[in-house]
Amino acid sequence: MPLSSRHLLGLNGVPREDIELILDTAITFREVLDRPIKKVPTLQGKTIVNLFYENSTRTRISFELAQKRLSADTVNFSTSTSSTKKGETFKDTVRNIEAMKLDMIVVRHESAGVPLYLTKISNANIINAGDGLHEHPTQALLDMYSIKERLGKIEGLKVCIVGDVAHSRVALSNIFGLKTMGAQVSVCGPATMMPLGIEKLGVKVYHDINKAIAENDVLNVLRIQLERNAGSTIPSTREYHNYYGITAERIANYNKEIVILHPGPINRGVEITSEVADGPYQVILDQVTNGVAIRMAVLYLLGTMH
Amino acid sequence: MEIKATIIDAEGLKRTITRLSHEIIESNKGTENLVLIGMRTRGEYLCNRITAKINEIDNSNIIPGVLDVTLYRDDFRTRLKQPEVSVTNITFDINEKNLVLVDDVLYTGRTVRAALDALMDMGRPSSIRLCVLVDRGHRELPIKADFIGKNIPTSIDEEVKVKLKEEDGEDAVYLVNVPSIK
Numbered sequence: 001m002p003l004s005s006r007h008l009l010g011l012n013g014v015p016r017e018d019i020e021l022i023l024d025t026a027i028t029f030r031e032v033l034d035r036p037i038k039k040v041p042t043l044q045g046k047t048i049v050n051l052f053y054e055n056s057t058r059t060r061i062s063f064e065l066a067q068k069r070l071s072a073d074t075v076n077f078s079t080s081t082s083s084t085k086k087g088e089t090f091k092d093t094v095r096n097i098e099a100m101k102l103d104m105i106v107v108r109h110e111s112a113g114v115p116l117y118l119t120k121i122s123n124a125n126i127i128n129a130g131d132g133l134h135e136h137p138t139q140a141l142l143d144m145y146s147i148k149e150r151l152g153k154i155e156g157l158k159v160c161i162v163g164d165v166a167h168s169r170v171a172l173s174n175i176f177g178l179k180t181m182g183a184q185v186s187v188c189g190p191a192t193m194m195p196l197g198i199e200k201l202g203v204k205v206y207h208d209i210n211k212a213i214a215e216n217d218v219l220n221v222l223r224i225q226l227e228r229n230a231g232s233t234i235p236s237t238r239e240y241h242n243y244y245g246i247t248a249e250r251i252a253n254y255n256k257e258i259v260i261l262h263p264g265p266i267n268r269g270v271e272i273t274s275e276v277a278d279g280p281y282q283v284i285l286d287q288v289t290n291g292v293a294i295r296m297a298v299l300y301l302l303g304t305m306h
Numbered sequence: 307m308e309i310k311a312t313i314i315d316a317e318g319l320k321r322t323i324t325r326l327s328h329e330i331i332e333s334n335k336g337t338e339n340l341v342l343i344g345m346r347t348r349g350e351y352l353c354n355r356i357t358a359k360i361n362e363i364d365n366s367n368i369i370p371g372v373l374d375v376t377l378y379r380d381d382f383r384t385r386l387k388q389p390e391v392s393v394t395n396i397t398f399d400i401n402e403k404n405l406v407l408v409d410d411v412l413y414t415g416r417t418v419r420a421a422l423d424a425l426m427d428m429g430r431p432s433s434i435r436l437c438v439l440v441d442r443g444h445r446e447l448p449i450k451a452d453f454i455g456k457n458i459p460t461s462i463d464e465e466v467k468v469k470l471k472e473e474d475g476e477d478a479v480y481l482v483n484v485p486s487i488k
Contacts, residue, residue, distance in 0.1 A: 002388045028374065028391045037427040040377040300391070304382050 003301050007126040009115045010135035011177040019180060023145050025297035026290070032069065033293060043072035043303050047102040050076045051094070052129070053084075053109040058264055058288060059129050059139070063106050066295035072303070075102075090114070091121055098122050104303060107131070125302040130169055138298060140173035142291040143261055144181060146283045147218055149290065150259050155182035160212045162188045162244065163222030163271055164233065166195040170263045174220060175201055188212040189244060192233035209244045214254050220261040221246055224270050237270045248275045259283060313440070313458055313466070314479040322455040323352070326437060327359035329453050334404055337366040339432070341400060344408040345421055346374045346392055351472040352439055353408035371396035373407075378420035396428065405431040406453070410468040412438040415449035440479060442466050 003018050011019070032040055048067050052060055060076070067074040077097070079085070084093060094105075104125040107115050112132035119126050130136040148154050159178050165171045165187045178185045179202060186204035187194065194205060206212040213219065224237060234240045251258060260272070260282040268274045277284060314322060334340050337360060344353025350372045357370040376391040407421055418436060425434060437453035442460040458466060460481065467480045 001390075025391055028377075028393050031393055031395075032377070035428050039427065041423070042377045042382065300377075301388070304388050 002305050006302060006305055007119050008137050008298055008302065009126065009128045011137045011140055011173045014180065016180050019177060022141055022297050022301065023148060025301060026145055026293040029296035030290065030293040033289065039069050039071060041071045042300060043070040046072040046104065046303050048072050048074050048104040048106065049097055049102050050074060051105055051107045052078050056108055059108065062291045063129060063295050066292050066299055070296055070299055094118060094122055098124065127298060133167055134169050135173045136169040137173050138295055139170050139263055140177040142287055142294040143174055143220060144177055145290045145294055146261060146287045147259060149286065150283055151217065154178065157218060158184045158216040159218040159220060160186045160188050160206065160216040161220045161222065162209065162212065164193045164224055165189055165198065166193050167225050168222050171222060175203055186212065186216065190234060210250060213250055213258065218259045218261065219246065221272050223263065223265060224267055241270050245270065246272045246276050248273065248279065251276065261287060308483045309480050310483055311481045312478060313481055314456060316477040319477045322439065323355050323359055326453050326455060327356050327363060330406055330437065331360060331364055337364045337368060339404050340368060341371065341398060341403045342368060342406045342408060343371040343373050343396060345417065346372060347473060348468050348470050349409035351470045352410055356408060369397060371398065373421055373424060375417060375420040375424050378423045380416060399429065400425065400431045401429040403431045405434045406437050407434055408437045410439050411466050412441045412451050413444055415445045415447035418449050419447050439468060440466050
């Protein structure tokens with residue numbers, strides 16, 4: 001069974017069968033990553049452009065590695081070294097790149113909805129690598145893969161997303177994906193970081209981190225995004241840490257197994273202490289490895305679709 | 307689908323597997339450095355059975371591997387259906403080993419070509435030999451099997467169906483008629 005859409009724009013409305021297919025296919029690619037030659041010829045002859053209008057380390061490298069490991073030809077685009085600086089419009093840029101004959105576009109942009117817009121002006125398969133405050137579907141997929149890898153399932157688990165939910169596309173994609181897969185999703189953070197009406201998505205809201213730790217199986221700890229004006233929602237990062245930081249002491253109070261995820265980059269000592277970020281409960285570096293496998297699975301499933 | 311003939315029945319399959327196991331041990335002069343890898347789906351089950359037989363005969367302790375070659379296929383662009391990938395599971399090192407690749411039917415040789423490419427990405431075995439239950443001819447690549455259960459000359463309109471208990475609930479090999487698509 002192929003995926004039901006030829007693009008991956010978000011996880012909102014994506015059927016459970018599609019998410020399961022991506023997670024299952026990723027297991028195959030996870031195995032490829034452990035081989036001495038981490039490359040398969042599957043996407044030979046496909047051309048993929050990585051259109052990054054926003055800074056990224058993990059996601060861009062992860063996508064690029066995934067493409068190379070599938071033997072696709074890849075081209076990288078970043079705004080700082082492109083004609084965008086000369087004033088070329090987004091649409092013109094895309095039309096020109098597409099005139100060079102390509103099959104897939106991986107896009108990251110500071111405006112929500114850009115991937116959807118791309119599907120209307122391009123014939124390529126579009127993959128959203130993060131659009132504004134909207135969605136970041138491959139991050140949520142790799143989070144789910146890592147949870148499943150550690151705990152063996154997703155259905156029925158209690159997962160709490162901690163931090164600046166209002167400014168997080170990772171949070172939104174996680175909420176959609178996890179709920180589709182049958183998890184109980186909650187969010188935790190100060191009221192200023194909770195978007196109005198978040199309960200309408202069917203998630204529980206905590207304002208007490210201790211309660212969130214006590215009642216959940218998984219914590220997905222978000223980064224405090226200072227570049228997205230987090231300074232106006234919290235008095236200081238130190239105060240945030242005092243109230244919401246994930247510390248070894250807080251976890252030790254409950255004497256239970258808990259899985260800690262973090263999408264990176266980590267602000268050590270703000271949303272999470274080094275002791276926890278490097279400790280036994282975290283799967284943060286597994287997330288990064290699994291990210292390549294998930295992106296290979298998505299590229300494979302979209303790229304070999306007829 | 308119309309069954310034209312039963313080529314191998316359940317008893318026959320058992321004997322064929324026993325003979326193939328003996329042939330593999332004989333040509334390898336024992337079981338030293340021997341590893342067996344089956345190709346999904348039915349090659350995997352055949353490989354498990356042959357490995358079990360070899361272990362029984364030679365009192366050895368070989369663990370069979372499983373290879374999925376979907377990612378190495380050459381027909382991605384031309385097939386109508388997206389092939390489903392599954393996991394390769396080889397828990398041992400294949401470097402410097404005498405490797406026997408097991409599959410059910412040898413036909414065009416394209417799957418074996420894909421398997422050879424996949425194995426080369428995992429290491430450098432001393433040798434790779436091919437064991438198949440049925441060789442039905444019509445090769446499109448210069449590939450031949452080393453251990454063969456049965457040679458069956460077929461026409462293009464015919465197909466060899468291997469049925470195994472693990473997957474199909476019975477042990478048998480049938481020759482069936484498939485109307486050719488023109």
